[in-house]
Amino acid sequence: MAIIEQTIFNSFGNKIMTKDKEIHIVGKMDEPLIFIFDNVLSYTECDSLIDLAKNRMQRAKIGKSRVVSDIRTSSSMFFEESENELIQTIECRVSELMNVPVSHAEPLQILHYKAGDQYQPHFDYFTSGNIENNRVSTLLIYLNDVEKGGETYFPSLRFAVTPKKGSAVYFEYFYNDHRLNELTLHAGNPVAAGEKWVATQWMRRQRHRHM
Ligand SMILES: O=C(O)CCC(=O)C(=O)O
């Protein structure tokens, strides 16, 4: 039988109590570890994040060259670290949920997909460059309900997560067995109708923030 590797996230029971919110597990896969959570953010928090991000969106740039790319056709922005009370509240809740200190957190990213936009299959961890302090886990929080399409799709697992306002998908890729990390290949399926807003939190293996 395969050896189950040590994971970052540890759950006991079907819900997680963070300091300010009770979060329910509604789906799980063991290896690689994937969780679907309900109600990570309230509807009000989702709406506020979209409002704050709206005027700050830019066409996605990917990789070192920072050129506009067809790999991701959505637009994006990053909040400053703890830039206001809402961001601070979310950073704390998310870091508690992901079991990684806030100091290891990248700035919270917001993505916006219009109908037809997509994010092609990719890994969230770096395969070159700063692999010393690589990313280890991802939490994608859906900020709205998408009319059609826009699933987060794991092609190697043939597994799709349907966006639902306030819910989230968690996955980690810090395994010694690299085949497990590679199974976290994922994409944002094209939005067929409506639009899609998502918040992404990436965690690093070591400290990333300087405050
Ligand atoms: O929009 C999605 O479902 C995927 C987003 C994503 O993969 C990312 O932000 O790294």
Ligand SMILES: [Fe+2]
């Ligand atoms: Fe991703």
